[in-house]
Amino acid sequence: MAVGPASVARASLAGRATSRRSLLERESVFSWVMLAPGVLFLLAFVAYPFVYGIFISLQDRRVASPGSFVGLANFVAQAQDAVFWQVTRNTFIYTIVATFLKMTGGLAMALVINQQFRGKNLARALLLLPFIVPTVLSTVAWMWIFDPTFSVINWTLRHTGLVTENFSWLGNATLALVSIIIVNTWRGLPFYGITLLAGLQTISPDLYEAAAIDGASVTQRFWHITMPVIKPVLIIVTMFSVIFTFSDFQLPYILTHGGPANATHLFATYAFDIGMSAGQFGMGAAVALAMLPALGLLIVALTLYLRRE
Amino acid sequence: MVGGKGLGARTLRLYLPLGFFLVAMLFPFYWMAITSIKPNRELYSQKIMPLVVHQPTLTHYIELFDGTNFLTWTYNTMLRPSSPPSSRSCSA
Numbered sequence: 201m202a203v204g205p206a207s208v209a210r211a212s213l214a215g216r217a218t219s220r221r222s223l224l225e226r227e228s229v230f231s232w233v234m235l236a237p238g239v240l241f242l243l244a245f246v247a248y249p250f251v252y253g254i255f256i257s258l259q260d261r262r263v264a265s266p267g268s269f270v271g272l273a274n275f276v277a278q279a280q281d282a283v284f285w286q287v288t289r290n291t292f293i294y295t296i297v298a299t300f301l302k303m304t305g306g307l308a309m310a311l312v313i314n315q316q317f318r319g320k321n322l323a324r325a326l327l328l329l330p331f332i333v334p335t336v337l338s339t340v341a342w343m344w345i346f347d348p349t350f351s352v353i354n355w356t357l358r359h360t361g362l363v364t365e366n367f368s369w370l371g372n373a374t375l376a377l378v379s380i381i382i383v384n385t386w387r388g389l390p391f392y393g394i395t396l397l398a399g400l401q402t403i404s405p406d407l408y409e410a411a412a413i414d415g416a417s418v419t420q421r422f423w424h425i426t427m428p429v430i431k432p433v434l435i436i437v438t439m440f441s442v443i444f445t446f447s448d449f450q451l452p453y454i455l456t457h458g459g460p461a462n463a464t465h466l467f468a469t470y471a472f473d474i475g476m477s478a479g480q481f482g483m484g485a486a487v488a489l490a491m492l493p494a495l496g497l498l499i500v501a502l503t504l505y506l507r508r509e
Numbered sequence: 510m511v512g513g514k515g516l517g518a519r520t521l522r523l524y525l526p527l528g529f530f531l532v533a534m535l536f537p538f539y540w541m542a543i544t545s546i547k548p549n550r551e552l553y554s555q556k557i558m559p560l561v562v563h564q565p566t567l568t569h570y571i572e573l574f575d576g577t578n579f580l581t582w583t584y585n586t587m588l589r590p591s592s593p594p595s596s597r598s599c600s601a
Contacts, residue, residue: 312526323527327534341541350552352540352559390534 257486263479274486283462287470295446301385303438306392314400331390339454342383346370370456373463380452380464392437399433439502467491545569
């Protein structure tokens with residue numbers, strides 16, 4: 201058989217194609233090709249701003265000036281500032297109280313809407329509304345509810361004879377913190393409710409029946425059947441919720457703008473005010489990075505938990 | 510769920526808490542809705558009972574469509590692909 205130039209060319213072409221395919225078939229190469237878009241995206245939009253934030257936090261950098269390296273001076277200045285520690289305290293109170301209320305309330309909501317009743321789907325959809333509407337919108341409605349003069353809460357309290365004077369919901373330091381916790385709880389509770397409902401629906405009714413036949417009380421059934429099954433869901437929902445509550449910005453910024461006298465400033469709003477409104481980028485970045493240790497611990501705990509599961 | 514039977518137990522376990530959650534979650538929406546159709550003299554009065562509308566008005570809606578660029582804002586929200594509503598999807 202004569203070997204013509206055409207068949208040689210075809211053979212080499214096939215050889216190149218197979219070598220390219222075998223390169224792609226190697227898992228280590230192929231996996232990186234597939235990962236590249238995602239990794240590039242993360243590098244550009246997560247890693248770069250993060251590293252740049254650390255870089256800025258080590259500088260004395262203001263609007264329209266190139267900035268100079270100052271080491272940890274921004275962090276030292278913050279640690280000596282009483283306002284910073286008030287912000288830290290606010291953030292922890294806000295996160296702990298709101299998360300506790302959302303967790304218990306959400307669990308109660310899930311247990312209620314897990315029962316059979318007419319209009320169940322409609323009720324579930326309606327209860328999810330606070331979580332669905334934009335925070336900005338619902339917070340403006342809450343501003344009117346908390347208005348010092350025309351607050352509907354004050355009207356109700358006065359006319360039921362519980363109080364004689366109006367509360368200044370957003371004007372009093374303690375009440376303002378209470379107010380943003382109320383609104384955060386209102387907004388986040390349905391998230392817990394619906395997620396825990398999903399957890400509850402995986403529980404087979406047989407378990408409850410068997411426990412009832414064995415004489416377990418309602419409380420015992422809750423602690424020994426319901427809780428163990430939904431515990432993983434509860435932990436993960438709580439962790440995520442803590443992360444987003446801890447770094448919450450929209451809600452306190454719109455409702456109180458951090459006031460009165462920094463009583464409702466959280467890390468995120470305070471960092472924004474210093475960095476953007478006051479134009480001290482370096483100091484603002486330092487405040488924002490102060491969130492890192494607490495959130496880092498949480499993320500490590502969450503990762504360890506997920507790996508163990 | 511197995512448990513107490515009868516209307517009393519069901520009220521305690523279902524209707525009361527369900528009613529509480531529905532009122533607590535939906536009250537701000539009710540409040541937004543009735544505030545939008547209240548005339549100013551009702552909005553800025555400390556005497557009138559605020560939970561219902563006594564004389565509904567469409568003044569605020571007319572002002573919204575006539576006096577502002579509300580339709581442009583709606584267009585910006587709905588059709589501009591750059592608006593980022595997804596950025597709030599994780600605000601629990």
